[in-house]
Amino acid sequence: MAYKSRIVQIFIFIITNFFLLLIIDSASSQNILTIESRSDPATPEDCSNRWIHIRNLPSRFNLDLLTNCSDYPLFDDFCPYLANHGLGQKTHIRSRSWYRTDPLLLELIFHRRILEYPCLTDDPDVANAVFLPYYAAIDSLRYLYGPDVNSSFQHGMDLFQFLRSDEPGIWERNMGHDHFLVMARPAWDFSQPLNNDPPVWGTSFLELPEFYNITALVPEGRPWPLQEHAVPYPTSFHPQNLTYFEAWIQRVKRSRRTSLMLFAGGGGIGSAPNIRRSIRNECENGTIKNNISSSSSFNIVQRNGVYSKLCHIVDCSNGICEHDPIRYMKPMLQATFCLQPPGDTPTRRSTFDAITAGCIPVFFEELSAKTQYGWHLPADKFAEFSVFIPKEEVVFKGLRILDVLMGIPRSEVRRMRQSIVELIPRVMYRRHGSSLELRSKKDAFDIAIDGALQTIKDKLGDTLEH
Incomplete structure (x- = not known):
């Protein structure tokens, strides 16, 4: 059976690679308008200051890298997730909007989507921006997990020379x-100082002076404003038309929120104090402090018909949830608040899963989202759709998350949930070839393109001034 499964995976990869090659070949020869999904050609007036030229790169910078999908056992075998131009296989045979999406393939997803962008030009001299279809994160695997680990300062030099x-x-x-x-890993993974001896984790792509001027779209940026800008991690929700999208929105609105708060993730089992351990302790032993006994506090919540469970943990240890949205989306649909503690890095894909489920995110660091995703989640509106609790107050000063969340008025919770629903289209990556009606709603890709164009415009303006 394992042999047959492997044969199926290889067949899916070959078919995916073949059709993507056809599409990218058409883009390389600038036959963009022949793509089947093109149904809304733009006029020159629509494209004023929005023209993008796709740089024609040799396949060694993108497609050829996909052929190594099973070569990094210390990382993972990402061959099964190449299907549907990087969206992955459908979660089940009848699924219309849900896929087993791997965040590493954001570069492939973005590449496929930009081929549908209405303002493409084959003339770089009239372009307002130039897109590099380079799969940087996939290429970085050979430095992070593969044979070139001790020469990671070379990452990107081949591209620059080309x-x-x-x-x-x-x-x-x-x-x-x-x-x-687009670089589908946190910027930290591309920020190894050039003079580190011996080398530490990461490559030096973003440290190369040759690339200081480019704009890099990453799922997590560094705290200081350099060349990168954060864009949402891809979730598993990729609707192809307005009907499927609106059906999901109605499900989110109708869902009964029977859990007060939910944490979907791993960690927190060691003895060292940290926010994940505090969350687990509170979920396992939690009661609400409001001058009543611990036994009656839970019953009061039940009698009010609000929550049957104060805290729900979905154990996602060892990556078991990463390609299985069924494990966590249903619990998220049933929770009012979704906790987003930092892990190895401040940001989490779970933030965008929670928003997609209409679950109010609770952050413990501003680096987890507020100072990251300004294009998609405006920083001045964070209080309208999220809760912030400093992790130091919880870990070292005994502040209880349950008490904070139960103290939020019901009317305020309802307003926050409405704001969350309005954010869903801004954080999803709709399926390539989607309907014209759905394209009228700007998704994460559209907003990222707008942000990149504005950033480049501002940079070029500053350059001219100086």
């Missing part, structure tokens, strides 16, 4: 200020 030698005028026109790309 940009300077093949049609060098495209790069030299603005010395890279008008170029952007």
Whole structure:
């Protein structure tokens, strides 16, 4: 059976690679309008200051990298998730909007989607921005987990040499200020100092002076404003038309929220004090402090018909939830608040899963979202759709998360949930080839493109001023 399963995976990969190659070949020859999903060609007036040129890169910078999908056992075998142009296989045979999406394939998803962008030009001289279809995160695996681990300072140099030698005028026109790309790993993974000896974790792509001018779209940026901008992690929700999208929105609105708070994740089982351990302790032993006995506090909640469970933990240890949204989406639909403690890095894909489920995110660090996703989650409106509890107050000063959340008035909770529902289209990546009606709603891709274009415009303006 394992042998047959492997054969099926290889067949799916070959078919996916074949059709993607056809699409990218058409893009390379600038036959963009022949893509089947194109049904809304833009006029020159619509595209004013929005023209994008896709740089024609050799396949060694993108498609060829996919052929190594099973070569990194210390990382994972991502071959099964290449289907549907990076969205992954459907969660079940009747699924219309849900896929087993791997965040690493955001580069592939983005590449497929930009081929449908209505303002593409084959003339780089009239373009307002140049997109590099380079699968940087996939290429980085050979430095992070593969044979080139001790030469990670070389990551990106091959690309730079190509940009300077093949049609060098495209790069030299603005010395890279008008170029952007997607990198489907946190910026920290590309930020190893060039002079580290011995090397530490990561590659040095974002530390190379050659790439200081580019705009990099990453799922997590560093605290200081450099060349990267954070965009949402891809969830598993990728509707293809307005009917499927609106059906999900109605389900989110109708869902009964029977749990006060939920944590979907791993960690927190060690002895060292940290926010995840505090969450687990509170969930296992939690009661509400409001001058009544612990036994009656839970019954009062029950009698009010609000919550049958104060805290629900979905154990996602060892990555068991990563490609199985069924494990956590149903519990998220049943929870009012979804806790988003930092892990190895401040951000979590779970933040966007929670928003998709209409579950109010609870943050413990501002780096987890507020200072990251300004294009998609406006920082000045965070109080309208999320709760912030400093992790130090919980871990070291005894502040109880349950008490904070139960202290929020019901009317305020209802307003926050409505705000969350309005955010869902902004954090989803709709399926490529989606209907014209659904395209009228800007999704995470559309907003990222708008942000990149504005960033490049501002950078070029500053360059001219100086």
